[in-house]
Amino acid sequence: MNNNYYNFKAALLSLLTLFSFTALANQVQGVRVWPSPDNTRVVFDMAGEPQHKSFSLDKPDRLVIDLTNVKGGTSLPAVNGESSLIKAIRSSGSGNTMRIVLDLTKASKANVFALPPTPPYGHRLVVDLPDDQPQRNLPPPAIRAARDIVIAIDAGHGGEDPGSIGPSGIYEKHITLPIARQLAQLIDRQPGMKAMMVRTNDYYIHVNRRTEIARGQQADLLVSIHADAFTSPQPRGASVWVLSLRRATTEVGRMLEQTERHSDLLGGVAEIIKDSANERYLAQTVLDLSMNHSMVTAYQVANEVLSELGRVTHLHKKEPQAASLGVLKAPDIPSILVEVGFISNPQEEKQLKSPSHQTQLARSLFAALKRHFEKSPPADSLFAQQRAREHRVSAGESLSLLAQRYNVSVDELRSINQLTSDSIRVGQTLRIP
Structure with a gap:
């Protein structure tokens, strides 16, 4: 054997030793x-x-x-x-x-x-x-009189998933959770509204589970809070995202294939659509209507949120943006994703870390949600009941006439409307106790 063979063998042995190490x-x-x-x-x-x-x-x-x-x-x-x-x-x-x-x-x-x-x-x-503990469920709406409007608040990322990382090293998950908690507190203090936190602490939840948790709590709206990021530090400002039509169509088709979930997705209509295989067209119609309502509602809420956010921060996009995002996919729950700013922008990161700015963001989100549901409350909600107890004054009507019509006292009418006299004007809106 020549020296080349022995040299090759020694080199191979060294390589194998290195590989083993x-x-x-x-x-x-x-x-x-x-x-x-x-x-x-x-x-x-x-x-x-x-x-x-x-x-x-x-x-x-x-x-x-x-x-x-x-x-x-x-x-x-x-x-x-x-x-x-x-x-x-x-x-x-x-x-x-x-x-x-x-x-x-x-x-x-x-x-x-x-x-x-x-x-x-x-x-x-x-x-x-x-952990197979049963989910905390609210009573069915049918047995709740003048129920609260349930807002599911999803603090983006969490636990093993930190989200984006700012220039100073702060994680997105540490910005989204305090904003979500403050928003929940504001909602819970408002009669007729109830907050439901999708995650309550620093732990991981898969994106699909987030919509399932919201559905388990019979949420009227899902608000997912995030902080944006880009490869360069220049972009800044807030934006609001809703589900794209392409993703919506795909999700309806996928839900139709999951016949075992029709009772969850179709609500009370599932009692009528017993055989979803033979009555697939009816199930699709109901799901299409549900998805259409969710998307229209989400777009309306997104506009209200942008209007309020624009008062406290720069807007990256002034119109709702459509995207194929997993957390927005529920066909039966109107859902929006709010990017409260760019964590990758050093100046905006500093703002997002500020407790006072987080409070401003939470207040603007709450104001937008409250205004939306005051305009378009669910029919069985306290907001709807309160809205129904309003009267627009017509020609020839007086305070005593309205008190008689609604079976309340004139004093009660004066008090709830903060009137200093019995004078009312045509077109004036009065609250009825």
């Missing part, structure tokens, strides 16, 4: 627990792409994950966060294999998957543990 270079660098009301996410931050297998055990309930090609021992870093679904997270192993065991308080159908690097995170192994 690289393959063994993986390591668990962090463990993060993100609890939410119906799901717990556990994230293992990895040095490299994880090679894993997993299985569940019962009596007691456990999830077992086996990692291969791991170096640096078998102990885990300190766990950041906790969940009522997880008793403990422990590890063991030998050689280059690590076994991780999640001791659970009850059975859960775990979903274990790897995620590639996405700034600010590297390789991750993710465990989703659904």
